Amino acid sequence: MNLQPPKGMRDFLPKDMIKRESIISLIKQIFEKYGFDPFETPMVEYAETLEGKYGEDEKLIYKFKDKAGRNLALRYDLTVPLSRVIASNKELPKPFKRYxxxxxxxxxxxxxxxxxEIWQCDIDTVGSKSLLCEAELISxxxxxxENLKFKKYSININNxxxxxxxxxxxNVENKKIKDVFVSIDKFDKxxxxxxxxxxxxxxxxxxxxKKILSIITLADKPELLLNKLEKILGENEGINELREIISYLKQLKTKPxxxxxxxxxxxxxxxxxPIFEVYVEEPKVGSLxxxxxxxxxxxNLSSSDNIPAVGFSLGLDRLIDVLNELKMIENKKTLTQVFISNVSEKNLKYTLSIVNLLRxxxxxxxxxxxxxNLKKQLTFANSLEIPYVIIIGxxxxxxxxxxxxxMNSGKESNVTVNNLVKFFQK
Amino acid sequence: MNLQPPKGMRDFLPKDMIKRESIISLIKQIFEKYGFDPFETPMVEYAETLEGKYGEDEKLIYKFKDKAGRNLALRYDLTVPLSRVIASNKELPKPFKRYxxxxxxxxxxxxxxxxxEIWQCDIDTVGSKSLLCEAELISxxxxxxENLKFKKYSININNxxxxxxxxxxxNVENKKIKDVFVSIDKFDKxxxxxxxxxxxxxxxxxxxxKKILSIITLADKPELLLNKLEKILGENEGINELREIISYLKQLKTKPxxxxxxxxxxxxxxxxxPIFEVYVEEPKVGSLxxxxxxxxxxxNLSSSDNIPAVGFSLGLDRLIDVLNELKMIENKKTLTQVFISNVSEKNLKYTLSIVNLLRxxxxxxxxxxxxxNLKKQLTFANSLEIPYVIIIGxxxxxxxxxxxxxMNSGKESNVTVNNLVKFFQK
Structure with a gap:
C-alpha cells in the first residue's frame, strides 16, 4: 500500500507543526489587533459557486460529485466562499472585517x-469603498x-x-484588455x-x-512614479487612488x-x-x-447590489519554506518542557504525583x-530535545x-517538591 | 445561484468562530500539558488508505478522482491518516504523542x-502497550x-x-462476534x-x-462491576486491563x-x-x-510489525451545540476592544495616531x-457590542x-493620551 500523502500534499510532523502554529499565532495576533475577527467556511463548496471566478486557473479546481449527485468542489481560495457568505447574510454590520x-x-x-494543498492567511474588509481599507491591509x-524579521521585501502596489x-x-481593443493583464501578470516569471x-x-x-512595455517598466519612488505616469496618461482615477493609499500609509506610520x-x-x-502583492527579494522567492x-x-454572486470589498492573502507554505531556508525560525521537536524518569514500579505513584503537580x-x-530502563528514557528525552529531565529513584x-x-547544559539542580513549580515558571 | 454551503456543512461567522476558537484554545492547552504535540495531515487521502478500516460506515466516505485519475477521498477520521504517517516514518521516537x-x-x-463536515479533537499515544496511556487519555x-463546567457526564469504559x-x-460462533459488537454498539440509540x-x-x-443481554446490562461501581463480571466469565485479560486503568486513574488523582x-x-x-466514550447525561445528548x-x-497498513496505539477523539460540533444549548459559553460578536470614532476628515491624522498607539x-x-456620521458609527460599535468607544472631535x-x-455601563471617562494604554490594560 502507498503510505504517502496524495501528490502535492504533505504531512506535518510535530517538528513542522510547531513551527506552523507559532507563525499562525503571530499572524493571528496581528490580524486581531487590526480589528479582524475569525471566520470559517466549509472546505467543500458547490462547484457552481467557484465557477467563472478564477480566469484561466479555473481548470485547477478539484471537482467531484457526492452520492446524491451534487456537483461539489474543494475550495480554491478563501475569497469566493467569503463572498458567498456575505451575499447570503446581508444583515451583517458593515464594514465586515474577517481573518x-x-x-x-x-x-x-x-x-x-x-x-x-495550500494554507492561506487572509484578511478582507467588506462593505467599504474607503481606501483606508487598503492601507490597513498593507500595514x-x-x-x-517585520515581526518575522524579513529584511529585503516589498509590498508591491498597482491598480x-x-x-x-x-x-x-x-490603443488595445476593449476585448483584448484582459489578455494584456494576463500577459503582464507573468512579468516576474x-x-x-x-x-x-x-x-x-x-x-x-x-x-x-511597445507603448505598454515602455510604461510598465517605469520605476521610481511611489510619488515620483505616479507623477511620471500622470504626465503620460493624464488625470487618472487609478493614480489618485494609489496616492490616497500612500497618504494613509504615511499617517498610519507604516514602515515604507x-x-x-x-x-x-x-x-x-x-x-x-488597487492590487498588491508581498514580494520577497532575498532570497529570490518572489511573491508570497x-x-x-x-x-x-x-x-455578481447574488445578482443584486454590489458590496465593495478588498482582501490580502499570504501563502503560509512558501512563507515557511523561506523562513526555514533562511534559518529564521526556531527548530523544536516537542512542546514538552519536562520528562519525568522513573525506573521502579513501586515509585510509580510518587512519579505520577509529580507529573500531576507540574501539569x-x-x-x-x-x-x-x-x-x-533509565538509559533508554534519557535517550528518548534527548531525541525529542526535551529541555529538562527529573529522575525519580x-x-x-x-x-x-x-x-x-x-539537558542542554548538563547541569543538575536539587529542588524540593515545594519549589519545583517555581523552578519551571522562572 | 445557491448561496448556501453544501448540505450538512456550515459557515462560521465571527460570533460562531470566536466560540470555536476559545474552546479549541482551552482543549489545546490541556492536550499540550499532557505532553501531546501538534500534528497535521492533508484533508485528502488516497482512497485505498481509508478502505477497509471503518466497517459498515465505509460507505459514508467521500471519494473522487483527480485529473490524473488518482482515486482520492476526503478523510473520514484523524486516526487512519495518523496510522499511515506512523507506518511511513518508522524512525519517529516512541511513544509518539500527538494531538x-x-x-x-x-x-x-x-x-x-x-x-x-465535522471537527474533531484527537489525542493518540503510539508505540506503547502500557495502560498508563489509556489512563492519561481519559484523565x-x-x-x-471539568474546565468546560460540565456536571452530569461520564467517561464510559469497556474492553x-x-x-x-x-x-x-x-456460545456465539466466531464469525458472528463482529455482528454482536455492531448490535451492542446501537444500545444507546x-x-x-x-x-x-x-x-x-x-x-x-x-x-x-439472553446471556449477552443479561451480562451487558449489569451495572455497578467500576471495581464491583468487574468483580461481578469475573465471577461469570472467570479470570479475564480484559477485566484485568480495566482494573489496571482504574488503578492508574486513581494514582493520577483523576476526578472519578x-x-x-x-x-x-x-x-x-x-x-x-480498551474502548471509551464521553457520555453527557444532562442534557440527554449522549456520546460526544x-x-x-x-x-x-x-x-496492517504497512504489512510489517505491529505498533500499538491508543486514541481518544472529541467531536467539537456536538460539544459546541451542547455548550450553546446550556448557555455555558460566552456570546461575543467581535474580539475588538475599542472603536475609535471620528467625524471630521481634518482629524483623521490624529485619529490614526490614536489607532496606532493602541494597536x-x-x-x-x-x-x-x-x-x-457619529450616530451611525455608534450604532455600528453597538451592533458588534464593542466594549469601548473613543470619540474624537x-x-x-x-x-x-x-x-x-x-458601552455597557454608558459611563464616560476622561483619559489623557499618555494614560490611554494603561486604561485598557487595567
Whole structure:
C-alpha cells in the first residue's frame, strides 16, 4: 500500500507543526489587533459557486460529485466562499472585517514551493469603498513581515484601473484588455522579453506592445512614479487612488516597505481596483501572496447590489519554506518542557504525583510510558530535545527532593517538591 | 445561484468562530500539558488508505478522482491518516504523542447535531502497550469536561476483549462476534429491546442473546462491576486491563467521572482492547466522542510489525451545540476592544495616531472606515457590542484628552493620551 500523502500534499510532523502554529499565532495576533475577527467556511463548496471566478486557473479546481449527485468542489481560495457568505447574510454590520487561516486546493504542477494543498492567511474588509481599507491591509502585512524579521521585501502596489488606462493609451481593443493583464501578470516569471512575446502571441499590435512595455517598466519612488505616469496618461482615477493609499500609509506610520510596481497585474478575474502583492527579494522567492479590491464579486454572486470589498492573502507554505531556508525560525521537536524518569514500579505513584503537580501548574510534562530502563528514557528525552529531565529513584521519594537535569547544559539542580513549580515558571 | 454551503456543512461567522476558537484554545492547552504535540495531515487521502478500516460506515466516505485519475477521498477520521504517517516514518521516537484538532467528512444523514463536515479533537499515544496511556487519555478528557463546567457526564469504559469473552461465554460462533459488537454498539440509540431484535435478526441464537443481554446490562461501581463480571466469565485479560486503568486513574488523582459500561462497543473495526466514550447525561445528548486501543491498524497498513496505539477523539460540533444549548459559553460578536470614532476628515491624522498607539500595545482596535456620521458609527460599535468607544472631535485633538465611553455601563471617562494604554490594560 502507498503510505504517502496524495501528490502535492504533505504531512506535518510535530517538528513542522510547531513551527506552523507559532507563525499562525503571530499572524493571528496581528490580524486581531487590526480589528479582524475569525471566520470559517466549509472546505467543500458547490462547484457552481467557484465557477467563472478564477480566469484561466479555473481548470485547477478539484471537482467531484457526492452520492446524491451534487456537483461539489474543494475550495480554491478563501475569497469566493467569503463572498458567498456575505451575499447570503446581508444583515451583517458593515464594514465586515474577517481573518481566516485555512486551506485550499489547486491541481497545480507540483514543484519547489508549490503544493496542491495550500494554507492561506487572509484578511478582507467588506462593505467599504474607503481606501483606508487598503492601507490597513498593507500595514498589517508589513507588520507581519517585520515581526518575522524579513529584511529585503516589498509590498508591491498597482491598480487595475491604471493597467486599464495603459492598455487604452496603447490603443488595445476593449476585448483584448484582459489578455494584456494576463500577459503582464507573468512579468516576474518570464521577464520583459517573455511578456513581449506573450503579448504578440495574443495578437496585440507591435506599436501597442511597445507603448505598454515602455510604461510598465517605469520605476521610481511611489510619488515620483505616479507623477511620471500622470504626465503620460493624464488625470487618472487609478493614480489618485494609489496616492490616497500612500497618504494613509504615511499617517498610519507604516514602515515604507511598499512600492508602486506597474508590472503587477495579479491573475484573478475578480479584481477591480488597487492590487498588491508581498514580494520577497532575498532570497529570490518572489511573491508570497497578494490581494486587491473586488467591488463586483459579491454583487455578481447574488445578482443584486454590489458590496465593495478588498482582501490580502499570504501563502503560509512558501512563507515557511523561506523562513526555514533562511534559518529564521526556531527548530523544536516537542512542546514538552519536562520528562519525568522513573525506573521502579513501586515509585510509580510518587512519579505520577509529580507529573500531576507540574501539569496542574500548566507545565508541559511527559513521563515514561514504556517501562524503559533509565538509559533508554534519557535517550528518548534527548531525541525529542526535551529541555529538562527529573529522575525519580528511592532517594528522591524519601527525601522529597528532586534532581532536575538541564539537558542542554548538563547541569543538575536539587529542588524540593515545594519549589519545583517555581523552578519551571522562572 | 445557491448561496448556501453544501448540505450538512456550515459557515462560521465571527460570533460562531470566536466560540470555536476559545474552546479549541482551552482543549489545546490541556492536550499540550499532557505532553501531546501538534500534528497535521492533508484533508485528502488516497482512497485505498481509508478502505477497509471503518466497517459498515465505509460507505459514508467521500471519494473522487483527480485529473490524473488518482482515486482520492476526503478523510473520514484523524486516526487512519495518523496510522499511515506512523507506518511511513518508522524512525519517529516512541511513544509518539500527538494531538490534532481538524476536520473530517462523512456522507451521513443530516440531522440535529450531525453534520457532514465535522471537527474533531484527537489525542493518540503510539508505540506503547502500557495502560498508563489509556489512563492519561481519559484523565485529559475529564480535565477538559471539568474546565468546560460540565456536571452530569461520564467517561464510559469497556474492553473489546471483554465483549469478545461475553460473546464466547454466550456460545456465539466466531464469525458472528463482529455482528454482536455492531448490535451492542446501537444500545444507546435503540435500547435493550432494540439490541435484542438486532441480535436476533443477525441470527444469534435465542439462548445466546439472553446471556449477552443479561451480562451487558449489569451495572455497578467500576471495581464491583468487574468483580461481578469475573465471577461469570472467570479470570479475564480484559477485566484485568480495566482494573489496571482504574488503578492508574486513581494514582493520577483523576476526578472519578468514569464508569465501566458493558453496553459500550464503539462501531469502528480497528479497536483491539480498551474502548471509551464521553457520555453527557444532562442534557440527554449522549456520546460526544470516543476512542480506544488499536494495536493492529498500523501494522496492517504497512504489512510489517505491529505498533500499538491508543486514541481518544472529541467531536467539537456536538460539544459546541451542547455548550450553546446550556448557555455555558460566552456570546461575543467581535474580539475588538475599542472603536475609535471620528467625524471630521481634518482629524483623521490624529485619529490614526490614536489607532496606532493602541494597536502598538496590542489592543484590538477598529476605527471608522465608511465616513459614517457619529450616530451611525455608534450604532455600528453597538451592533458588534464593542466594549469601548473613543470619540474624537476638535476638542479632543487640541486638549490631548480623550473621552472613553464604556458601552455597557454608558459611563464616560476622561483619559489623557499618555494614560490611554494603561486604561485598557487595567
Amino acid at each position: 481566516q487561516i485555512s486551506r485550499a486546493w489547486r491541481y497545480d504542477n507540483v514543484q519547489k514551493g508549490r503544493y496542491r 498589517a502585512f508589513i507588520e507581519i513581515l 487595475r484601473k491604471i493597467l486599464d488606462s495603459i492598455a487604452r493609451y496603447a 518570464i521577464g520583459l522579453q517573455g511578456v513581449k512575446k506573450e503579448l504578440e502571441s495574443r495578437k496585440i499590435k507591435t506599436d501597442s506592445v 516597505k511598499y512600492a508602486v510596481n506597474l508590472t503587477l497585474a495579479r491573475g484573478l478575474d475578480y479584481y477591480t481596483g 501572496g497578494g490581494g486587491g479590491r473586488y467591488d463586483n464579486l459579491i454583487g 496542574e501548574n500548566n507545565i508541559k510534562t511527559q513521563f515514561d510510558l514504556m517501562s524503559k 528511592d532517594d528522591e521519594v524519601s527525601s522529597k527532593k528532586l534532581k532536575v537535569k538541564d | 490534532q484538532i481538524s476536520r473530517a467528512w462523512r456522507y451521513d444523514n443530516v440531522q440535529k447535531g450531525r453534520y457532514r 485529559a478528557f475529564i480535565e477538559i469536561l 473489546r476483549k471483554i465483549l469478545d469473552s461475553i460473546a464466547r461465554y454466550a 435503540i435500547g435493550l429491546q432494540g439490541v435484542k431484535k438486532e441480535l436476533e435478526s443477525r441470527k444469534i441464537k435465542t439462548d445466546s442473546v 467521572k468514569y464508569a465501566v459500561n458493558l453496553t459500550l462497543a464503539r462501531g469502528l473495526d480497528y479497536y483491539t482492547g 466522542g470516543g476512542g480506544g486501543r488499536y494495536d493492529n491498524l498500523i501494522g 502598538e500595545n496590542n489592543i484590538k482596535t477598529q476605527f471608522d472606515l465608511m465616513s459614517k 476638535d476638542d479632543e485633538v487640541s486638549s490631548k484628552k480623550l473621552k472613553v465611553k464604556d
